[in-house]
Amino acid sequence: MSALDTGTAVGTDAAVDLARRIRLHAVRMVTPHGFGYLGQALSSAEQLAVLHTHWFRQGVDRFVCSPGHYVIAAYAVAREAGELTDTQLGEYGQDGADLEAIGTETSPAVDLTCGSLAQGLSGAAGFALADRLRGLEGSRRTFVLVSDGEMQEGQTWEAALFAGHHRLRDVVVLLDANDSQVDGPVSSITTIDPLVDKWASFGWYAEEVDGHDTAALRAALGRAIEDERPGVVVARTSTVHGLACLPEDADGHFIKLPAELAARALAELEDGDA
Structure with a gap:
């Protein structure tokens, strides 16, 4: 996945517009199927x-x-960066397509996605430790998108403990706390809070923000990057954010998008291109 701008200062409005376009690409990807992992793109945009x-x-x-099903959002960013085409996005989730609905080791647009939940942080810690052993520590960062549902997985906390102990400061986690998983709200299944306190107790810089506030996210990421410890930004989000046409009770984990609703969603998001 590529940065959309490097070496120059970009206003927060650019991030707001990119978030809208991430949502637009995601809607276009799931529209042919009538359902899909749209909520993950809406919450993480x-x-x-x-x-x-x-x-x-x-x-x-x-x-x-x-979380492999979040790869839809990564595809959307890669399209904006010119790494993927509209044709590839149009084939998303179809048999034999380049873009799987749930990411695998062959998926483009990411350096690692594991399909099964909770494995990403372990991989990121491995990347950072390998850089240290090669004398490359501090030369590049490994950013990890993690879901709050994965906080129920033991492997996530083992990796967090490892990274904190070894002070792998090049690892920065974006934790999408959208309170949604296939069985229902995360908070109704397992109590995972207080997340900031837990991560901090494992030796991490930890901060919680409104995950739809681009200015707050930018500032929090900056603090996490500059700290001497690995960093995590807990982003509180919603799986229906950014699409007013969606019903409030939409199943955020796997949103149904019949043709009429898809048309309304596309019109709402395409309005920003006018």
């Missing part, structure tokens, strides 16, 4: 937009997408 507008260095940094 600002996080990826801020990351790639302000912090991600093309050809230098790594991007790990731990």
Whole structure:
């Protein structure tokens, strides 16, 4: 995945517009199917937009997408960066297509995605430790997108403990806390809070922000990057954010998008291109 701008200052409005376009591409990808992992793109759009507008260095940094179904948002960013085509996005999730609905080791647009949940942070810690052993520590960062559902997985906390112990400061986590998983709200299934306190107790810089506030995200990511510890930004989000046409009770994990609703969603998001 590439940065959309490197070496120059970009205003927060650029991230806002990129977030809208991430949502637009995601709607276009799921429309032919009538359902899909749209909610994951809606909740993480600002996080990826801020990351790639302000912090991600093309050809230098790594991007790990731990929850494989979030790869739809990574594809959208890659399209904006010119790494993927509209044709490829149009074939998303179809048999034999380049772009799987759930990312695998062959998926483009990311340095690592694992399909199964909770493995991404382990991979990121491995990247950072390998850089240290090669004398490359501090030369590039490994950004990891993690879901709050993965906080129920033991492997996530083992990796967090490892990275904190070894002070792998080049690892920066964006934790999309959208309170949604296939079985229902995360908070109704397992109590995972207080997340900031837990990560901090494992030796991480940890901060919580409104995950749809681009200015807050930019500032928090900056603090996490500058700290001497690995960093995590807990982003509180919604799986229906940015699309007013969606019903409030839409199943955020796997949103149904019949033709009439898809048309309304596209019109709403395409209005920003006028």
